[in-house]
Amino acid sequence: FYVRPTVAQLLRSVEQFYSSPSLKPYKVLIMDDSHSQALFCEHALNRVGMVTYIVTEPLTILDAMELFEPEIIIMDMYMPGCTGTELASVIRQQVAYLRLPILFLSGEGNKDIQLNAMKLGGDDFLTKPVAPKHLVSIVQTRCERGRVLNDLIIRDSLTGLFNHTHILDKLKQACRHAKEHNEDLCFAMVDIDLFKKVNDSYGHTVGDKVISTLSLFLKQRLRGSHSIGRYGGEEFAVVFPNTEEDEALFVMNEIREAFNQLEHSSEQGEFKVSFSCGICRFTGENEEHIIEQADEALYKAKHRGRNNIQC
Ligand code: GH3
Ligand code: MG
Ligand code: MG
């Protein structure tokens, strides 16, 4: 007797198992009113390590998507209450799901119906019966490409950190989560000190290297649960979910000291760089307020002589 895990349980076990994002198994949502049909797909995909979630009630698909955050949907065509084509077109109306691959899997052999399904939101149309190998290969390719595309959209090209838009999204999400679960949340703004002088003295390529080095430092020394972004030029932002102010301050201070020890090299010789940081904790307001507060703290840190952190 097997009890299906809830979405939350499923995701928690995946998170625990795979800490590196590149190792994370693909998440596939299977929409099929027939549970036995869905199980056929599930077996094929689970065998190659993908994580699946089955939805049999068409009208619950949007809720399931929000919770499970699939990387692809395998969509049945005929279901009670609506067709797969209708569902796909509803999903496509949400900007967030414009890039989500939808793969139709149905016994429907009529080419016009298939083409219409693709026109209204599908990316591929596979007809049943399908060989498990074939299904796996298409899902794999689509998910792989999806991750590459997604990275291009959410990451900064110089540092590989989250870009401005995405770190703000992360902060928004974290604020919502902290409010709902009554958890701590901290936010840090980092700004490299006197960076104009670095550029002026050693050139912009050396300046870029300093930015990359600090990014690497933040990535290596912060935990996977922390979101790190390049807020702007030589400014970074860190979201610390479930973290008290003292702890965030402690961690950032260690990073600040270690970074300040580094010798950066240039044609003109070696040099040291420091950064200042402002930290604030979430007190229930919106994300704009938290950014303003961190900014204010950062301004204080600069005013107090730089190379220090204020809350
Ligand atoms: P402060 O300690 O007050 O922050 O001094 P600062 O010189 O760092 O101040 P400011 O923020 O005015 O200067 C930031 C400089 O960073 C200006 C800009 O030329 C440089 N910069 C911004 N983005 C990049 C980048 O991607 N690469 C390089 N090399 N320089 C950048
Ligand atoms: Mg059906
Ligand atoms: Mg600046």
Ligand code: MG
């Ligand atoms: Mg600066």
